Amino acid sequence: MRIATAVAAVIAAAPGWALAQDVETVKPYIVLILDVSGSMDSAVSGPPETCSGGTSRFDHARCAIQKLVNTHGDAVFALARFRADATGATCNDCDGGGIDCQACNESNGNGCTSTMNSPDRFELLVPLTDDNADAILAWSNFTCGGCGYDPAVDPEMATTGWTPIGGSLRGAQRYFQGADPFYATDLAPIYGAAPGDPIRSDPLRDKFLPSGEQCRPYIVISLTDGDETCEPFSGTQAAAASLLSTPVDVDGDGTPEVYRVQTKAIGFGKAPCDPQIEGIAHAGGAPDDGDPNTCEGFYAQNEEELSIAFNQIIADTLKIEVCNGIDDDCDGLIDEGFQKYCDKDGRLGPPTSMPVLCVDPGDDCDGVDDNCYMGTDDEPPDPSIPEVCDGVDNDCDGLVDEGGVCTGCGTPEVCDGIDNDCDGEVDEGLTRTCGFDLPPCTEGTETCVAGEWVGCDAVLPQPEVCDGIDNNCDGAVDGMSETCTDLPDPPGNPNTGVCTPGVHVCIDGAWGPCLGEVQPGVEVCDGLDNDCDGAVDEDIPSVECGTTCGVGMTECVDGELVCSGGTTSMPEECNGFDDDCDGLVDEDLGTMGPCDGGGTLCSPGELVCVAGEWTCVGGEPAGPEICDCKDNDCDGEVDEQPPALCMPGATCVACQCAFPCEDNEFPCPVGRVCVDGYCLVDRCYGVDCGPNEDGDATECVDGTCEPICDHVTCPDPLVCRRDTGECVTDDCAGFPERCGEGELCVAGECVADPCYDVACAGADEYCYQGDCVRSCGAVQCPAGQICRLGACEADPCAASPCGPAEVCDPAGGTCEPNRCLGVTCPASEACDPLTGDCGPDVCAGVHCPHPGEVCVDGTCYDPDQVHPPDAGPPPEFEYVSAGGGGCGCRAPGDGGSGGAGAWLVALVAAALRRRRGGRR
Numbered sequence: 063m064r065i066a067t068a069v070a071a072v073i074a075a076a077p078g079w080a081l082a083q084d085v086e087t088v089k090p091y092i093v094l095i096l097d098v099s100g101s102m103d104s105a106v107s108g109p110p111e112t113c114s115g116g117t118s119r120f121d122h123a124r125c126a127i128q129k130l131v132n133t134h135g136d137a138v139f140a141l142a143r144f145r146a147d148a149t150g151a152t153c154n155d156c157d158g159g160g161i162d163c164q165a166c167n168e169s170n171g172n173g174c175t176s177t178m179n180s181p182d183r184f185e186l187l188v189p190l191t192d193d194n195a196d197a198i199l200a201w202s203n204f205t206c207g208g209c210g211y212d213p214a215v216d217p218e219m220a221t222t223g224w225t226p227i228g229g230s231l232r233g234a235q236r237y238f239q240g241a242d243p244f245y246a247t248d249l250a251p252i253y254g255a256a257p258g259d260p261i262r263s264d265p266l267r268d269k270f271l272p273s274g275e276q277c278r279p280y281i282v283i284s285l286t287d288g289d290e291t292c293e294p295f296s297g298t299q300a301a302a303a304s305l306l307s308t309p310v311d312v313d314g315d316g317t318p319e320v321y322r323v324q325t326k327a328i329g330f331g332k333a334p335c336d337p338q339i340e341g342i343a344h345a346g347g348a349p350d351d352g353d354p355n356t357c358e359g360f361y362a363q364n365e366e367e368l369s370i371a372f373n374q375i376i377a378d379t380l381k382i383e384v385c386n387g388i389d390d391d392c393d394g395l396i397d398e399g400f401q402k403y404c405d406k407d408g409r410l411g412p413p414t415s416m417p418v419l420c421v422d423p424g425d426d427c428d429g430v431d432d433n434c435y436m437g438t439d440d441e442p443p444d445p446s447i448p449e450v451c452d453g454v455d456n457d458c459d460g461l462v463d464e465g466g467v468c469t470g471c472g473t474p475e476v477c478d479g480i481d482n483d484c485d486g487e488v489d490e491g492l493t494r495t496c497g498f499d500l501p502p503c504t505e506g507t508e509t510c511v512a513g514e515w516v517g518c519d520a521v522l523p524q525p526e527v528c529d530g531i532d533n534n535c536d537g538a539v540d541g542m543s544e545t546c547t548d549l550p551d552p553p554g555n556p557n558t559g560v561c562t563p564g565v566h567v568c569i570d571g572a573w574g575p576c577l578g579e580v581q582p583g584v585e586v587c588d589g590l591d592n593d594c595d596g597a598v599d600e601d602i603p604s605v606e607c608g609t610t611c612g613v614g615m616t617e618c619v620d621g622e623l624v625c626s627g628g629t630t631s632m633p634e635e636c637n638g639f640d641d642d643c644d645g646l647v648d649e650d651l652g653t654m655g656p657c658d659g660g661g662t663l664c665s666p667g668e669l670v671c672v673a674g675e676w677t678c679v680g681g682e683p684a685g686p687e688i689c690d691c692k693d694n695d696c697d698g699e700v701d702e703q704p705p706a707l708c709m710p711g712a713t714c715v716a717c718q719c720a721f722p723c724e725d726n727e728f729p730c731p732v733g734r735v736c737v738d739g740y741c742l743v744d745r746c747y748g749v750d751c752g753p754n755e756d757g758d759a760t761e762c763v764d765g766t767c768e769p770i771c772d773h774v775t776c777p778d779p780l781v782c783r784r785d786t787g788e789c790v791t792d793d794c795a796g797f798p799e800r801c802g803e804g805e806l807c808v809a810g811e812c813v814a815d816p817c818y819d820v821a822c823a824g825a826d827e828y829c830y831q832g833d834c835v836r837s838c839g840a841v842q843c844p845a846g847q848i849c850r851l852g853a854c855e856a857d858p859c860a861a862s863p864c865g866p867a868e869v870c871d872p873a874g875g876t877c878e879p880n881r882c883l884g885v886t887c888p889a890s891e892a893c894d895p896l897t898g899d900c901g902p903d904v905c906a907g908v909h910c911p912h913p914g915e916v917c918v919d920g921t922c923y924d925p926d927q928v929h930p931p932d933a934g935p936p937p938e939f940e941y942v943s944a945g946g947g948g949c950g951c952r953a954p955g956d957g958g959s960g961g962a963g964a965w966l967v968a969l970v971a972a973a974l975r976r977r978r979g980g981r982r
Contacts (some may be wrong), residue, residue, distance in 0.1 A: 126368035145185035178292035184233020189257035228298035277392030385420035479513025503535035530571025589621025608639030633642025640673025664696030
């Protein structure tokens with residue numbers, strides 16, 4: 063299963079490469095084809111999608127498309143779907159109304175007829191063009207009049223019909239070739255001609271990387287929840303493979319150029335490594351390592367996983383410049399945005415004087431800019447090189463001719479109080495820059511006088527003061543701290559006893575509040591100078607206290623209160639003493655009535671004795687109003703403003719202060735989610751919900767992992783399976799573990815498997831109802847016969863060709879109406895087309911001996927015998943594998959082990975009469 067990864071991480075891991083700081087990517091051209099077949103109305107297990115609260119796959123897909131176009135400005139999108147006519151009519155609409163289904167399909171061009179594998183099954187809604195997000199959103203924003211099919215009247219998508227995947231891919235190729243016949247009448251009046259010819263109008267069409275890869279990625283995303291229903295799957299794969307070599311005559315000279323258009327298949331609601339999704343992905347350009355456990359397609363079960371799949375596809379297409387001597391991002395520049403180096407000393411290879419290297423080879427202390435970077439300033443000091451009197455900084459320490467090396471004449475003048483150049487003057491004409499340029503400091507000039515540099519006119523650093531200016535030019539403004547006091551001055555804080563001044567910090571030119579100050583307090587008996595007057599424990603008043611029995615008076619002795627005196631029993635009072643000498647303190651005093659906390663309570667409390675004091679307990683205190691959905695100030699209103707409840711820029715939303723969502727790919731910080739335009743706390747962020755202690759599958763709901771089945775309502779008669787959260791039948795079809803070893807689930811009941819422990823010897827043999835029989839996959843029968851259980855027998859229906867909505871009754875060889883059209887049977891059951899009734903599937907438990915063979919009425923056939931590739935598209939009632947396309951007019955079956963009864967035998971007979979051959 064494909065998992066989204068960061069493109070930057072992949073490139074950063076490449077050896078010897080560096081990543082540019084400012085990247086500009088080539089936008090891929092992406093055509094998204096949405097499956098609008100009837101099965102897209104199936105419910106998604108778990109929470110509804112976040113755009114409108116819908117629960118179907120179609121709702122989740124539209125919501126994911128909204129987020130895709132709103133968050134990705136690094137791609138150009140087009141939106142398409144399976145084509146339907148103006149009414150959305152399908153074969154299902156014709157059947158049951160007395161209208162011939164085949165004729166209906168041919169008239170409206172929508173059913174699975176011989177045209178259903180044509181490129182006309184591709185309907186472009188919004189073409190490839192920049193700034194088309196609003197147009198795509200109009201088709202996916204859950205808003206329309208009647209939600210029909212005419213884009214000029216009612217722009218919104220709806221579900222209907224079959225699953226012509228191959229036809230839609232052929233139509234996508236025709237669009238990339240600029241040959242969509244519907245564009246001129248349907249979309250050109252709205253979008254103009256250029257988007258109808260995407261490759262010819264692409265300015266990057268002729269640009270390629272040195273590897274031969276085209277600069278512009280062309281992508282088709284096929285988003286489907288079913289299997290191909292309108293042609294053999296080999297034709298669908300051929301359509302995806304053809305896209306990889308799409309010919310376009312870009313110059314009009316009759317010689318087409320070939321462009322690579324990749325197909326990315328997303329299986330919505332499908333299990334990972336689904337054969338058809340993998341087949342489309344491999345044919346569409348994904349690598350195939352032959353391992354059946356390696357999935358190259360993309361898979362999703364809900365809106366969130368669809369968004370991950372979309373993001374992964376886009377991330378895989380981005381071209382980012384790296385420092386490697388190649389124009390990786392196709393902008394005509396090589397290694398732009400990187401520091402390049404030369405290597406004059408040949409440290410890393412052959413010497414080069416041009417800055418072409420991505421790695422710094424270093425710079426020797428030789429007075430030469432060996433690496434073409436920062437002149438010679440990047441040379442490190444080298445004390446091993448002696449300084450000589452030559453006007454050069456030989457040891458690279460920033461000083462020239464230092465250490466008294468220049469004592470004679472004839473050398474350049476330096477600032478040392480000596481006439482170095484012997485012209486009779488000392489230190490003449492010597493100046494140098496001083497200071498540095500970091501506002502408010504500036505560079506200046508100073509002059510050498512008598513061997514000393516003096517007279518610097520630069521603006522130099524000054525002591526930092528609290529004025530909002532970087533006075534000391536260290537790159538930081540203010541930030542200093544000093545002691546402070548909130549006491550009047552004089553006397554201020556005495557800074558004696560327990561008293562200490564506080565500290566405040568200068569921020570943006572103003573001193574902040576005084577923090578941590580300890581001010582004089584009331585003197586208490588603790589051995590400390592609490593009132594900071596220089597005396598300890600002075601003037602401590604005596605109060606009543608409890609002795610062994612009765613009330614005494616306190617005295618302060620060595621920092622501790624000592625109770626002395628009193629031995630008489632008295633009535634109990636609220637004083638913290640055992641007045642009545644019963645061993646209990648302040649007992650049975652009751653309450654003194656209601657209290658209002660001195661006017662601070664919104665609702666009254668009660669006066670009760672607490673720790674020797676009558677104390678107001680309970681009630682609702684008033685406080686400042688904060689954003690928490692409570693009436694904090696008890697004025698009858700909740701979260702009202704003013705006063706301000708949140709910091710500047712934030713708004714009180716859903717009981718929390720939230721900032722507006724950003725208009726970019728990541729609208730909110732990590733841990734928050736954009737809801738109605740605001741970034742709210744994502745209570746499910748980082749919550750990994752696995753099975754609970756009862757083995758129930760769980761999902762995160764408002765920060766708590768709750769069983770999925772507690773939030774799922776299954777349609778009757780289905781029930782929720784607690785270990786998976788899926789809606790299943792309440793029998794062994796939904797709970798296979800109810801059947802023991804050696805049992806099969808047939809029609810929802812566990813029955814003995816007659817083939818349990820039966821081993822067939824022949825390579826073409828398999829067990830059926832306890833007996834070993836042969837496969838018909840390689841059997842060729844004469845005309846007028848049909849293969850059954852490996853043997854040729856008379857075909858009772860050979861002389862009775864039936865219509866498309868009929869089946870042959872093998873008992874009498876007569877054509878009868880197919881009563882399974884529109885019938886869907888429960889799992890492990892099949893429909894009898896002669897009666898329309900669902901019954902046990904006789905193919906349950908059958909394991910055909912060769913890969914790909916299908917079981918029909920107990921007999922294993924090659925798929926080409928059931929429907930030969932050269933027979934054209936299958937009829938609308940033909941048997942298909944389970945999970946396909948969403949058409950209710952076909953009875954369900956299992957392409958590997960299930961069957962569909964006698965009517966499929968008739969179809970197989972017809973196929974064999976056409977083919978008369980074995981396995982291909």
